[in-house]
Amino acid sequence: MDPRYSQIHSQLWGDEKFAALSEGDKLLFLYLLTSPHCNMVGYYRLPLAYAAADLGWDAQKVADGLTRLAPMVVYDRAASVVLIRHYLEYNPVKSPSQVTGALKQIKAVPKNCLWSDFVVAAKQYAMELARNLDTLCDTLATPYQQGIVTVPTGFRTSPVQSCPNQTDIDTPPTPPPVDNSEDLGAQGPKGDAFSDLMRTVGDRDIDLDFEAAVAMERDITRHQIPLRVVEIAADLTVDLCDDPRARGTYFQRVIGSWLERGIVTIPAAERDAERARQKAKLRAGPASARARP
Numbered sequence: 001m002d003p004r005y006s007q008i009h010s011q012l013w014g015d016e017k018f019a020a021l022s023e024g025d026k027l028l029f030l031y032l033l034t035s036p037h038c039n040m041v042g043y044y045r046l047p048l049a050y051a052a053a054d055l056g057w058d059a060q061k062v063a064d065g066l067t068r069l070a071p072m073v074v075y076d077r078a079a080s081v082v083l084i085r086h087y088l089e090y091n092p093v094k095s096p097s098q099v100t101g102a103l104k105q106i107k108a109v110p111k112n113c114l115w116s117d118f119v120v121a122a123k124q125y126a127m128e129l130a131r132n133l134d135t136l137c138d139t140l141a142t143p144y145q146q147g148i149v150t151v152p153t154g155f156r157t158s159p160v161q162s163c164p165n166q167t168d169i170d171t172p173p174t175p176p177p178v179d180n181s182e183d184l185g186a187q188g189p190k191g192d193a194f195s196d197l198m199r200t201v202g203d204r205d206i207d208l209d210f211e212a213a214v215a216m217e218r219d220i221t222r223h224q225i226p227l228r229v230v231e232i233a234a235d236l237t238v239d240l241c242d243d244p245r246a247r248g249t250y251f252q253r254v255i256g257s258w259l260e261r262g263i264v265t266i267p268a269a270e271r272d273a274e275r276a277r278q279k280a281k282l283r284a285g286p287a288s289a290r291a292r293p
């Protein structure tokens with residue numbers, strides 16, 4: 001199945017658990033099924049800031065909604081990983097090529113405390129995939145010091161591995177495997193840099209689409225640009241771009257211009273940002289027009 005598409009069966013509207021959800025929680029559940037960040041198996045990295053930006057909510061509203069969606073959905077807050085328990089039931093992975101594609105996507109998931117939950121789901125709904133998961137166990141299953149969104153007591157229906165602060169009434173915690181941070185995919189695809197970028201633009205109400213963010217994170221990592229330089233570019237964007245809808249494009253233009261001119265250090269970025277502000281004032285004159293970098 002093409003990972004850009006997800007099947008949503010009509011029976012969903014007759015499901016008792018789904019019917020009992022509020023309108024907001026129904027929207028959140030449908031978002032998780034169709035999110036641009038979702039993969040072929042419904043087990044993927046989803047920082048709260050991503051969902052908040054896509055839904056137009058604040059991060060706390062997303063976190064509260066994820067709590068209420070248990071047990072259909074579980075979320076590891078420390079790793080920013082979500083698991084939709086029955087995703088594979090309606091989006092099966094069967095053919096060898098699908099299994100290969102799914103394993104590649106699973107390797108990109110950061111280490112998290114939901115691995116055992118995912119293995120249970122795979123064994124129940126995608127046995128061909130489940131047979132190939134043993135090699136990934138050390139890569140993805142690891143405890144975190146911070147807790148995950150808590151599952152209310154009495155909601156567990158299948159054996160799972162507990163995370164710190166996760167309620168599990170069916171089975172005691174399974175001892176975690178030995179951590180090996182050198183394993184392929186242990187930290188995900190440059191997850192920290194991407195999270196920093198999305199947090200920086202999110203805090204400043206800069207609407208940066210996912211594909212642009214991925215490309216920008218790649219450039220930032222390749223050129224070893226400090227986070228502070230990204231923040232300076234974001235602050236400049238807010239100062240000089242009046243239209244919130246245009247700030248994503250403006251921000252990309254600032255970063256692109258700096259990369260072309262070799263402005264990749266904090267002092268150089270500060271100097272160029274100040275020059276851009278001064279030019280804006282000169283061009284504006286008595287008015288409050290804004291200049292482009």
